Amino acid sequence: MIRLRRVALPWETVTRLGEYTEEIAGQTTEKARRAKAAKLWANRRTVRPALLAVLTKMAPGHERCMYCGDSQGTDIDHFDPKSRTPLRTFDWLNHLLACSYCNSNQKRSLFPTDGEGAPLLVDPTLLDPLDHLRLVLPLGEYRARSPQGQACIDVFGLNSRPVLVKGRVDAYATARHSLELWRIATDKGQRDKAREIVQVSWNRPLADVLVAMFHQSEHTAAEALFAGEDDVLALLRDPELREGFLDRS
Incomplete structure (x- = not known):
């Protein structure tokens, strides 16, 4: 993981994201909001291609995964899972580029939080991973410098792969x-x-x-x-x- 800079989206994309969020917010129950969010996200005619295009430019190297840094980033990961917080499904600040392994095999819908509900995983566009993880260079293994660092090691399998x-x-x-x-x-x-x-x-x-x-x-x-x-x-x-x-x- 390395520190990344989030860039601005085209205005047209921002507008469409807002419209989809309003559709989700208009549902009367949390169950209905989750269902609406899943349906809208599954529709490939939405803004997903536009989001992916910007995320790949933000990613390290040649479109590398923002979590493991090794494999090609192919998936848009919801940092805060859409099943947990459907209103953030189309929130640009909630989108990261991940490889299919980190997204589907490791993170899935995992989102550990501390006792006050704050996320334990590190969003590299908001926090510097160096504050939470130290790489032992000769061994190729990470050591946690904080609870957030340990959560990243555990959730993404940074040392177990x-x-x-x-x-x-x-x-x-x-x-x-x-x-x-x-x-x-x-x-x-x-x-x-x-x-x-x-x-x-x-x-x-x-x-x-x-x-x-x-x-x-x-x-x-x-x-x-x-x-x-x-x-x-x-x-x-x-x-x-x-x-x-x-x-x-």
Whole structure:
């Protein structure tokens, strides 16, 4: 998971979302609202294609899932499930891009809350996942920094899916190599090649690994976190390299 910026929808789409929400709100019972929401959402002639188009632009890498960061995002997930809160079915702030596995196999209609009813899952367009999750880079596993982080680990199976854990370990090795290649290309004055290395690095699956590397290099315990990898830490702390990788405007 990485921090994402939610963008504005076209005005026409916003208007249609409001109309559908009014239809749902017009039902007299909660059961009727759930049924109406499900029926409207199932209609593929609604705004779903327009929502998907914007979500894919917001997603990390090449349309990666906003939860696991590995697989292609193909589904529109309702952060607060429509079966639980039908009035948020067409709420743009409630939509995230997910892969079919995270959406249908892992999250489904799960929505853990704390004792006061606040959501425990992290919406990466509202909260920075780095505040709730720490990636142990050599192991490819997450450690919770908060109850929200633990809920994400449990609900999305972030540590129980071997393909994700192994993928992060491999992504860490690939990212280290990319940093070295960037330094070599830059030292040779090959600016175009250096920019290409940056672009490819961020477009790969599991970009959360690269985010974690730069974040942890600034930690007070960075020397311990990167024990035995002094060369990697030096690259991550290189001001020129940091600017090249982190200034992607």
